[in-house]
Amino acid sequence: MKKINRSLILDTIRSHQPLSRAQIAQRLKLSRSTVSSIVEELLLKKLVVELGYGSSTSEGGRRGLQLGFNPKSAFGIGLDIGGTKILVVITDLDGSIEFREKFPTTSNTDKIIEIIKQSIHKAGLSESDVIAMGVGVPGITTKDGIVVDAPALKWTNLELKSEMQANFDFPVFINNDVNCAALGERWLGSGENSDDIFFIAIGTGVGSAIVANGELIQGFDSRAGEIAYNISETDIKEGQENKLGEFGVFEKKISGSALQKHCNPPERLFTEYAKGSKAETEIIENFILQLSINIANVVNLLNPEFVIIGGGVSESMGVVIEKIQESVERLTPIKTKIGLATLGGDAGGLGAIAYAFKEIEGFNMLGD
CATH class of the missing domain: 3.30.420.40 (ATPase, nucleotide binding domain)
Structure with missing residues (x-):
C-alpha cells in the first residue's frame, strides 16, 4: 500500500505542482501523516523539491510549503539499434534530452555496452544517476529480454537483457524498435x-x-x-x-x-x-x-x-x-x-526510455 501511495503522491505532485502537503492529502484523501512521511522520502531522493511558501490565502492565512517535481533527480537511457546506426539518447524524467549521439551499428554486445558507458560519461553523468535503460531492437523480442530473431544484426535467441544487466546496476528493458517508436510518439510526439x-x-x-x-x-x-x-x-x-x-x-x-x-x-x-x-x-x-x-x-x-x-x-x-x-x-x-x-528518427530512442520508465512505474528505485 505504501508503494501505491508513494506513486500516487509523486504523480499528483508531477501533474498538479506546486502543491502543499495539505493539498496533496486533500486531493488523495490520505492522512496528513501518511503524506508527510512519503514526501520526506521523496525529498531525500530529490524526486521532489520544496519551492517555498505560496501567497497568503483569501482568509489571510499563510499557505503551506509548496512542493514540486524535480525531473533532474534521475535520468533514463534509450538505445535504438538499427541496421546502420545506434542512436543513444539520455533524458531527464520529463523527457528533456541531455545527450543524443549516433554510433555505427555493431552486433557485438561488448562494444554496445562500451558505447553506453561512453555516452553516460559524455553526458556528464555517473551510472548512479541513471534510473533505467530501454533498448529498441529491429526484431522479435520476448518480455524476458531475449532477442528471438533480429536478422539485420544476425542475432538469434540472444539473451540481450541478461548481458546488459550484468554490466549495469540500473534495470535494463528490451523491446521491438517499432513498439518503442510508438511509445516515443505517445510520450513526447x-x-x-x-x-x-x-x-x-x-x-x-x-x-x-x-x-x-x-x-x-x-x-x-x-x-x-x-x-x-x-x-x-x-x-x-x-x-x-x-x-x-x-x-x-x-x-x-x-x-x-x-x-x-x-x-x-x-x-x-x-x-x-x-x-x-x-x-x-x-x-x-x-x-x-x-x-x-x-x-x-x-x-x-x-x-x-x-x-x-x-x-x-x-x-x-x-x-x-x-x-x-x-x-x-x-x-x-x-x-x-x-x-x-x-519525432522523426528520435522516436525509437525516446520510446525506449518511455518503455523503461513505464516498467519501473511506482518508482521502485526508492529501494523497496
Whole structure:
C-alpha cells in the first residue's frame, strides 16, 4: 500500500505542482501523516523539491510549503539499434534530452555496452544517476529480454537483457524498435494526449504497434502488430503468400523498398505526385488505397483514437495524409484521427526510455 501511495503522491505532485502537503492529502484523501512521511522520502531522493511558501490565502492565512517535481533527480537511457546506426539518447524524467549521439551499428554486445558507458560519461553523468535503460531492437523480442530473431544484426535467441544487466546496476528493458517508436510518439510526439494508438512504421519494411488504454499490446509471443503479413483475397488468388522472415505481402506493396522499385529515392514519388505527374500519381494513388484499406481494417478491429504513421517514408507523406484520412473515412464508419509522427528518427530512442520508465512505474528505485 505504501508503494501505491508513494506513486500516487509523486504523480499528483508531477501533474498538479506546486502543491502543499495539505493539498496533496486533500486531493488523495490520505492522512496528513501518511503524506508527510512519503514526501520526506521523496525529498531525500530529490524526486521532489520544496519551492517555498505560496501567497497568503483569501482568509489571510499563510499557505503551506509548496512542493514540486524535480525531473533532474534521475535520468533514463534509450538505445535504438538499427541496421546502420545506434542512436543513444539520455533524458531527464520529463523527457528533456541531455545527450543524443549516433554510433555505427555493431552486433557485438561488448562494444554496445562500451558505447553506453561512453555516452553516460559524455553526458556528464555517473551510472548512479541513471534510473533505467530501454533498448529498441529491429526484431522479435520476448518480455524476458531475449532477442528471438533480429536478422539485420544476425542475432538469434540472444539473451540481450541478461548481458546488459550484468554490466549495469540500473534495470535494463528490451523491446521491438517499432513498439518503442510508438511509445516515443505517445510520450513526447504527436500521440501525446492519446491512450489508444495504432502506430504504423513505413520504412525499408513495414511494422506496427498497438497501444490500448495506455498499455502496449504485444500479443501471445510478442508478435502483435505484424501488419506486414496482412493479405487479401485478391493476393491469394494471385498466388501471394507469407513466409516468416521474408517481406510480407502487404509490405511488398507500400514499403520504402517497394516504392524504390519505381523511383530512387522513393521520396521523389511524392514530390512528383504533388506536381501532378501522371506516372507518379498512379503509383501514389495505389499506395494510398492499399494503406487506407489496411488502416480501415485495423480501425474496425481495434477502434484506436489515433493512427500515427511514422518511419522514413512518412517524412514525405505530408502531401497525402489528408487523402488517406478521407479514404479511410469512406472505407469504415468508425471514426479515427490519422496523422504523421513528429519525432522523426528520435522516436525509437525516446520510446525506449518511455518503455523503461513505464516498467519501473511506482518508482521502485526508492529501494523497496
